[in-house]
Amino acid sequence: MSLPASAATALGLDSLSRLADRLPVPSYDRGRLRHGIAHLGVGGFHRAHQAMYLDALMNRGEALDWAVTGVGLMPGDVAMADAMAAQDNLYTVVVKHPDGSREPRVVGAMVDYLFAPEQGARVLDLLADASTRIVSLTVTEGGYHVHQVTGELDPDDIGLQRDLRAGPGELPVTAFGYVVEALARRRAAGTAPFTVMSCDNIQGNGHVASRMITAFARLRDPDLADWIAAEVRFPSSMVDRITPVTTDDDREDLAARWGVSDAWPVVCEPFTQWVLEDDFGPLGRPVLEDVGVQVVPDVTPYELMKLRLLNAGHQALAYLGALAGYTYAHEASADPLFERFLLGYMEQEASPTLAELPGVDLDAYRHQLVERFANPEVRDTLARLCAESSDRIPKWLLPVVRERLAAGGEVRHAALVVAAWSRYAEGVDEQGRPIDVVDRRREAVLARAQAQAQDPLAFLRDPDLFGALADEARFTEPYLEARRLLHEVGAQETLRRWVGSLSA
Numbered sequence: 001m002s003l004p005a006s007a008a009t010a011l012g013l014d015s016l017s018r019l020a021d022r023l024p025v026p027s028y029d030r031g032r033l034r035h036g037i038a039h040l041g042v043g044g045f046h047r048a049h050q051a052m053y054l055d056a057l058m059n060r061g062e063a064l065d066w067a068v069t070g071v072g073l074m075p076g077d078v079a080m081a082d083a084m085a086a087q088d089n090l091y092t093v094v095v096k097h098p099d100g101s102r103e104p105r106v107v108g109a110m111v112d113y114l115f116a117p118e119q120g121a122r123v124l125d126l127l128a129d130a131s132t133r134i135v136s137l138t139v140t141e142g143g144y145h146v147h148q149v150t151g152e153l154d155p156d157d158i159g160l161q162r163d164l165r166a167g168p169g170e171l172p173v174t175a176f177g178y179v180v181e182a183l184a185r186r187r188a189a190g191t192a193p194f195t196v197m198s199c200d201n202i203q204g205n206g207h208v209a210s211r212m213i214t215a216f217a218r219l220r221d222p223d224l225a226d227w228i229a230a231e232v233r234f235p236s237s238m239v240d241r242i243t244p245v246t247t248d249d250d251r252e253d254l255a256a257r258w259g260v261s262d263a264w265p266v267v268c269e270p271f272t273q274w275v276l277e278d279d280f281g282p283l284g285r286p287v288l289e290d291v292g293v294q295v296v297p298d299v300t301p302y303e304l305m306k307l308r309l310l311n312a313g314h315q316a317l318a319y320l321g322a323l324a325g326y327t328y329a330h331e332a333s334a335d336p337l338f339e340r341f342l343l344g345y346m347e348q349e350a351s352p353t354l355a356e357l358p359g360v361d362l363d364a365y366r367h368q369l370v371e372r373f374a375n376p377e378v379r380d381t382l383a384r385l386c387a388e389s390s391d392r393i394p395k396w397l398l399p400v401v402r403e404r405l406a407a408g409g410e411v412r413h414a415a416l417v418v419a420a421w422s423r424y425a426e427g428v429d430e431q432g433r434p435i436d437v438v439d440r441r442r443e444a445v446l447a448r449a450q451a452q453a454q455d456p457l458a459f460l461r462d463p464d465l466f467g468a469l470a471d472e473a474r475f476t477e478p479y480l481e482a483r484r485l486l487h488e489v490g491a492q493e494t495l496r497r498w499v500g501s502l503s504a
């Protein structure tokens with residue numbers, strides 16, 4: 001079937017039975033769903049991952065009282081609010097297989113969506129209500145307000161300062177502001193606390209959420225902080241599914257192939273994994289293991305494996321790939337030079353820092369990652385992977401560098417990755433075209449990248465990002481060599497020489 005987009009059926013409760021002839025739709029009665037989870041930061045990933053697992057449970061007749069209410073905190077989330085309101089919070093997930101086949105499915109696990117900048121009072125009422133048993137988060141790395149150097153709560157964070165100064169009746173602006181105010185109300189009312197479940201790509205995401213939220217609460221009220229520390233559970237999790245930004249092509253493809261008009265479908269790769277720490281509060285959790293979630297006592301080794309291989313691996317592709325003129329992750333991954341470099345980083349530098357995991361074949365995992373990155377259908381952009389590097393490189397790649405240096409190991413791959421970031425941050429590509437550097441520390445990053453013309457180590461001399469790495473000759477030597485080559489011969493040739501010298 002191929003339809004013009006205008007002939008497609010608008011997604012919504014009224015059209016579900018008609019759409020059922022074309023693609024799987026929820027088999028459960030959505031009228032029976034009951035709110036149980038408030039999710040803050042409903043982007044592509046939550047909808048392709050956590051909500052998809054819950055939908056799978058609901059399709060088995062389970063977890064009907066664990067439906068999600070989405071919450072958008074940022075002004076830009078108004079677009080998601082509008083899209084979800086127009087289609088009864090239903091949306092389509094399209095799994096894209098590397099052979100070009102696609103598996104669409106309508107997901108119905110979200111029952112409501114609240115846009116906090118306009119509906120903040122309702123958000124607080126909901127979070128404070130006993131029906132909210134889990135508050136889950138995908139608010140990006142930046143949403144945890146961690147100071148890059150101290151690793152503690154950033155006391156100068158503007159949003160947090162604003163929430164601390166909020167007068168009676170004023171609504172919070174940050175996720176932490178909402179969570180802590182809601183917990184304060186629950187404590188005052190004698191309502192058991194919800195569990196806070198972080199699903200962001202942060203090492204020890206539950207522990208980080210716990211430390212930061214408790215520290216923020218302490219600035220407000222030390223007794224409340226003590227209560228949170230004692231009563232609230234913060235399970236950590238390793239979450240994995242490559243979910244690119246939805247494009248108009250994705251919307252049109254859905255309309256043309258399946259006749260579904262969806263304002264905001266989500267597309268993703270077939271692979272999905274969720275390893276979750278079994279550390280929930282008195283209000284319980286859905287039986288996620290029934291749909292393939294690995295519920296374990298300690299997720300640390302799984303998280304390290306994923307963040308240091310997959311996410312740092314993405315960084316190894318991103319800047320070099322963008323400088324070499326590629327647009328998509330799969331284009332760079334399909335280039336044999338990039339593949340060798342990626343595998344080299346994973347095998348020689350990241351993997352020696354990882355613990356053995358029973359039942360996990362690291363070599364197979366690495367090769368599977370290369371295959372996943374090379375899926376040509378997913379069309380994940382290098383621009384998505386190049387964004388917010390200040391949050392990503394220090395959290396995923398630099399821990400590998402530090403551990404390798406401490407163990408007397410080589411860090412030449414990682415040095416080239418950081419050199420490529422510093423070259424990318426100069427803001428002009430190899431053809432002289434401007435690069436749009438997306439980073440919440442953009443001004444500082446650009447300034448240091450440009451200062452390298454005078455001081456070749458200027459980029460590394462940002463202690464907030466790199467600590468004392470500029471004083472570590474075993475890192476700076478390959479870094480400077482990589483920078484010189486990137487300028488003299490460009491990314492592709494640098495990579496060719498690097499890969500050659502590494503295997504020589």
Ligand SMILES: NC(=O)c1ccc[n+]([C@@H]2O[C@H](COP(=O)([O-])OP(=O)(O)OC[C@H]3O[C@@H](n4cnc5c(N)ncnc54)[C@H](O)[C@@H]3O)[C@@H](O)[C@H]2O)c1
Pocket residue numbers: 040041042043044045046072073074076077138139140141142143144174175199200201202239240241242243244
């Ligand atoms: N996309 C993926 O492949 C993927 C895979 C695994 C994990 N994740 C995790 O999920 C996060 C979100 O990814 P996504 O693809 O859904 O992104 P997205 O851009 O589609 O959505 C991000 C959501 O987070 C909100 N947000 C951003 N900064 C915030 C802040 N400071 N406070 C509160 N809300 C904030 C946005 O408003 C939006 O609702 C990632 O940062 C990562 O930690 C993503």
Ligand SMILES: O=P(O)(O)OC[C@@H](O)[C@@H](O)[C@H](O)[C@H](O)CO
Pocket residue numbers: 141201239240241242243310311314384385388
């Ligand atoms: O989403 P971020 O910013 O944490 O990281 C960018 C990508 O590396 C990431 O989204 C991966 O695609 C994802 O972690 C795969 O599970």
